[in-house]
Amino acid sequence: xxxxxxxxxxxxxxxxxxxxxxxxxxxxxxxxxxxxxxxxxxxxxxxxxxxxxxxxxxxxxxxxxxxxxxxxxxxxxxxxxxxxxxxxxxxxxxxxxxxxxxxxxxxxxxxxxxxxxxxxxxxxxxxxxxxxxxxxxxxxxxxxxxxxxxxxxxxxxxxxxxxxxxxxxxxxxxxxxxxxxxxxxxxxxxxxxxxxxxxxxxxxxxxxxxxxxxxxxxxxxxxxxxxxxxxxxxxxxxxxxxxxxxxxxxxxxxxxxxxxxxxxxxxxxxxxxxxxxxxxxxxxxxxxxxxxxxxxxxxxxxxxxxxxxxxxxxxxxxxxxxxxxxxxxxxxxxxxxxxxxxxxxxxxxxxxxxxxxxxxxxxxxxxxxxxxxxxxxxxxxxxxxxxxxxxxxxxxxxxxxxxxxxxxxxxxxxxxxxxxxxxxxxxxxxxxxxxxxxxxxxxxxxxxxxxxxxxxxxxxxxxxxxxxxxxxxxxxxxxxxxxxxxxxxxxxxxxxxxxxxxxxxxxxxxxxxxxxxxx
Ligand code: COA
Ligand code: HC5
Numbered sequence: 037x038x039x040x041x042x043x044x045x046x047x048x049x050x051x052x053x054x055x056x057x058x059x060x061x062x063x064x065x066x067x068x069x070x071x072x073x074x075x076x077x078x079x080x081x082x083x084x085x086x087x088x089x090x091x092x093x094x095x096x097x098x099x100x101x102x103x104x105x106x107x108x109x110x111x112x113x114x115x116x117x118x119x120x121x122x123x124x125x126x127x128x129x130x131x132x133x134x135x136x137x138x139x140x141x142x143x144x145x146x147x148x149x150x151x152x153x154x155x156x157x158x159x160x161x162x163x164x165x166x167x168x169x170x171x172x173x174x175x176x177x178x179x180x181x182x183x184x185x186x187x188x189x190x191x192x193x194x195x196x197x198x199x200x201x202x203x204x205x206x207x208x209x210x211x212x213x214x215x216x217x218x219x220x221x222x223x224x225x226x227x228x229x230x231x232x233x234x235x236x237x238x239x240x241x242x243x244x245x246x247x248x249x250x251x252x253x254x255x256x257x258x259x260x261x262x263x264x265x266x267x268x269x270x271x272x273x274x275x276x277x278x279x280x281x282x283x284x285x286x287x288x289x290x291x292x293x294x295x296x297x298x299x300x301x302x303x304x305x306x307x308x309x310x311x312x313x314x315x316x317x318x319x320x321x322x323x324x325x326x327x328x329x330x331x332x333x334x335x336x337x338x339x340x341x342x343x344x345x346x347x348x349x350x351x352x353x354x355x356x357x358x359x360x361x362x363x364x365x366x367x368x369x370x371x372x373x374x375x376x377x378x379x380x381x382x383x384x385x386x387x388x389x390x391x392x393x394x395x396x397x398x399x400x401x402x403x404x405x406x407x408x409x410x411x412x413x414x415x416x417x418x419x420x421x422x423x424x425x426x427x428x429x430x431x432x433x434x435x436x437x438x439x440x441x442x443x444x445x446x447x448x449x450x451x452x453x454x455x456x457x458x459x460x461x462x463x464x465x466x467x468x469x470x471x472x473x474x475x476x477x478x479x480x481x482x483x484x485x486x487x488x489x490x491x492x493x494x495x496x497x498x499x500x501x502x503x504x505x506x507x508x509x510x511x512x513x514x515x516x517x518x519x520x521x522x523x524x525x526x527x528x529x530x531x532x533x534x535x536x537x538x539x540x541x542x543x544x545x546x547x548x549x550x551x552x553x554x555x
Contacts, residue, residue, distance in 0.1 A: 071202065071203045071204055072203065073203070074203040074204075075203045075217060075221065078207055078214065078217060079216065079217070079218065079390055080390075081214075082214065082216055082388070082389060082390040083388070083389055083390070084138065084142070084143065084144075084389060084390055085138070085143050085144060085145055085146075085386060085389040085390070085391075085392055085442050086138075086389075086442045086443070087131070087134045087135050087138050087144065087448065087451070088442065088443045088444075088445075088448050090121055090127050090128065090131045091121055092443070093445045093448045093449065094117045094120065094121045094127070096444075096445045097117065097445050097449065097475075098110070098113065098114060098117060099401075099402070100398045100401070100445060100475070101113060101471055101474075101475060102402050102405075103377045103400045103401060103402050103404065103405040104377055104378060104379050104400055104474060104475070105471060105474065109470070109471060110471070112469070112471075113466075113469055113471040116465050116466045116469055117466060119465070120464055120465070120466050126456075126461070126464050127452070127464070129459075130452045130455040130456055130459070130464075131452065133455040133458070133459060134448075134451050134452065134455050137455070142390050142391055143389065143390055143391035143392065144451060145386075145393075145447055145450075145451060146391040146392075146393060148450070148451065148454045149393055149447070149450075150273055150393075152450065152454070154272060154273035155228075155273060158235060159235075160235055160328070160332060161228075161271055161272070162329060162332055163332050163333075163336055163496040164496055164498075165271075165272050166269050166270060166271050166272055166495075167269065167270065167272060167277060167280075167493060167494065167495040167506070168267060168268070168269045168493070168494045168495070169267050169268045169269065169280070169281075169284060169491055169492070169493050169494070170265075170266075170267040170340070170491060170492045170493075170494070171265075171266045171267055171268075171284070171288065171489065171491050172489065172490050172491060173263075173264045173265055173266075174264040174265075174266055174291075175264065176264050177262075177263055177264050178262065179262055181262075181264070182260055182261065182262045185260055185266070185291060186258075186260040188290065188291040188295075189258055189260065189266075189287055189291055191290065192286065192287035192288075192289075192290030192291055193224075193258075193283070193287055195286070195287075195290055196224075196283050196286045196287065196290075197224050200220050200221060200224060205217065205220055208278075208282075208387075210385060210387065210388060210440065211440070213388050214388075215385070215387040215388060216387045216388070216389065216390055216391060216392050218390075218391050219274065219275035219276060219279040219387075220275075220279050220282075220283075222274035222275055223255055223256070223270075223274050223275040223279060223280065223283070224255070224256070226255060226274050227255060227271075228255070228271050228273055255270050255271045255273075255274055255275075256268065256269075256270045256271075256280075257269050257270070268280075268284060276383070276385070276387075276393060276394060277383075277483065277485040277493060277506075278385070278485065278486075281485055281486070281487040281491075281493070284487065284489060284491065285487055285488040285489050288489045289488075334522070335521050335522050335523050336496060336519060336521065336522070337519065337520050337521065337522050337529045337530075338494055338517060338518075338519045338529070339516075339517070339518045339519075339529040339530055339532075339533045340492050340494075340515070340516070340517050341515075341516040341517075341518065341533040341536070341537065342492075342513060342514075342515055342516075343513060343514040343515075343516060343536075343537055343540060344512075344513045345513075345537075345540070345541060345544070346512065346513070346514075346540075346544065347509055347510045347511045347512040347513045347514055348509040348510070348511060348514070349511050349512060350544060354547050356429055356547075357429065357432075357433050357436075358509050359432075359436070359484050359509070360429040360430075360432040360433050360436070361429065361540075361543065362484070362507060362509065362514065362540070363380075363382060363397075363399045363432055363482070364399075364404060364407065364425065364428050364429055364432065364543070365536060365539040365540045365543055366380070366399070366480060366482060366505060366536060366539070367380070367399060367400060367404045367407070367408050367428070368407070368408045368411055368535075368539040368542075368543070369532060369535035369536040369538070369539040370479070370480060370532070370535075371408035371409070371411075372408075372412070372535050372538075372539070373528075373531060373532060373535050377400045377404070377405045377408065378400060378478075378479035378480055379398070379400060379474060379475055379476070379477055379478050379479060379480075380398060380399040380400045380478065380479070380480040380481075380482065381396050381397075381398070381399075381478040381480065381481045381482060381498070382396070382397040382398075382399050382482045382483065382484070383396070383397070383482075383483040383484070384396065384397045384436060384439035384440050384444065385440055386439075386440070386442060386447075388440060388441070388442075389442060392442075395439045395440075395442070395444040395446055395447045396439065396444060396445075396446035396447070397432070397435050397436050397439045397444070398435065398444075398445075398446075399432060399435075399480070399482070401428065401431045401432065401435065402431075403424070403427045403428040403430070403431035403432075404428040404431065404432065406424050406427070406428070407421075407424040407425050407427070407428035408428075410424050411542070411546075418546060418549060418550040419550055419551075421546055421550070422546055422547065422550040425543065425546065425547075449466075449467075449472075452464075453467050477499050477502075478498050478499060478502055479499065479501065479502040479503065480502065480503055480505060481495075481497060481498040481499075481502060481503070481504050481505070482504075482505040482506070482507070483495070483505075483506050483507075484506075484507055484508075484509065485506055485507075485508055486508055486509060487508055490510060490515070491508065491515070492506075492508065492515045492517050493506045493508055493515075493517065494506050494517035494519060495517075495519065496519050497519055497520055497521060497527075500521060500523075500524055501521075501524050501526045501527055502520070502527065503518055503519060503520050503527060503529065503532055504517075504518070504519040504520075505517070505518050505519075505532075505536075514540075516533065516536065518532050518533045518536070520532070
């Protein structure tokens with residue numbers, strides 16, 4: 037039996053259809069340590085997301101395409117980019133529009149991003165958008181234990197919510213810089229309301245029939261199993277993984293605290309069973325939803341691999357960024373399976389900026405391509421291979437630094453496209469180019485989500501013939517979840533997980549056997 041304790045309720049009456057709503061606070065702040073205004077003071081001190089220079093993005097876009105495109109395909113794209121950015125051209129006009137938007141908003145991207153990446157996306161959120169999280173097995177194995185744990189878990193979530201409401205949540209830092217904390221204020225205070233009864237593929241901007249029932253999708257669901265298996269899933273629109281994981285870490289720590297037996301000061305009323313009025317029409321909808329959910333689940337292959345040979349300590353001891361090391365292992369694994377490089381997405385945090393979400397680290401670079409092509413080439417010396425590995429890692433690290441400082445290309449390109457839509461001018465040719473589609477067809481969609489608790493985070497692929505790879509690097513091991521679709525003949529999650537394990541081990545061997553220059 038599964039006990040599902042869904043998240044707190046929301047004020048549905050205020051909700052706009054097909055949007056995110058923030059209802060009034062449901063758990064009243066109670067602490068004497070409340071620091072009113074601390075959140076706003078912190079937020080207003082954060083820098084605004086910059087609009088990168090137009091030419092820089094155009095140049096970097098071509099560079100990013102090199103490892104995934106043929107030379108002759110690139111020629112055409114180069115011409116389109118030149119036309120786009122010529123003085124007085126459409127690129128300059130859109131750039132000016134974006135800069136104006138940036139000076140008039142807290143974040144030029146955030147509203148567009150939530151709309152494009154989440155609310156307008158017409159695939160079911162389950163698998164295609166909502167991430168999952170599996171906790172380490174809890175130490176109970178019966179119904180009584182399940183109920184106790186569920187109660188503690190709810191108390192832990194409310195404890196975290198009190199910190200949010202009291203504005204006492206510790207500010208987080210990345211590379212010594214304070215991060216935007218807004219996502220914490222969204223995650224337990226908003227819900228998503230699909231605009232249509234069925235999530236059919238329609239263009240909402242044009243017309244949509246009025247909803248028959250309003251369905252509220254709670255952001256957060258915890259799953260507490262009778263056998264000690266527990267986890268969570270959440271609707272992705274209001275927050276990235278890291279704030280969710282911070283909440284989970286807090287809750288798990290809370291549930292591990294020794295219980296202080298307290299009897300309530302006033303007798304509590306007996307719990308009341310909630311009765312739902314399920315009409316035959318609703319019952320039919322539930323059956324249909326169950327059927328399509330099962331179909332989706334059956335098509336998903338989710339491989340969890342606990343890589344136990346080493347964790348982030350090993351690359352660190354070699355003065356290498358663990359994230360760059362893992363990403364290069366993924367590049368090697370993919371190349372070994374397909375003999376080509378693919379468009380690869382890695383999430384980069386934009387939380388250094390007010391209301392920042394993510395940008396894309398394009399992990400496939402010319403340097404990574406040179407490295408993976410050389411790795412199994414017996415005519416190459418190990419000294420050359422380790423040198424190429426060093427260059428690939430360095431390229432990845434510098435892309436990461438550029439992305440987290442708001443200078444990557446993907447959100448800027450999206451912004452330019454959205455600006456054209458906003459200005460009601462035709463979308464420039466660079467966005468109709470097959471290279472743009474190819475660049476956005478992420479065969480590898482990846483994300484690092486670290487946690488204190490030894491948990492496994494997962495999400496689905498973003499294209500029918502791709503993989504989703506989420507990883508949690510701990511000190512001495514790395515938890516991976518590799519997803520793919522069973523219905524796709526091109527992909528095989530088990531093989532990619534195996535190739536990844538081999539790549540990580542082979543890269544360690546190369547490092548340990550070959551003296552190399554400092555990276
Ligand atoms: N030598 C020794 N140690 C190094 C090193 C080097 N050359 N480079 C990095 N390290 C250390 C770091 O100091 C850090 O140490 P810590 O474990 O004590 O914190 C550790 O190795 C990890 O660093 P690294 O692997 O480089 O990754 P990162 O923590 O900088 O993360 C990103 C990189 C891209 C994942 C991160 O910047 C980011 O954007 N994260 C958010 C992603 C996200 O939002 N995901 C979810 C989306 S929903
Ligand atoms: C509990 C872990 C959640 C991780 C979710 C995640 O990484 O989402 C990415 C968000 C972003 O904007 O990069 C998207 N991705 C799943 C497609 C990588």
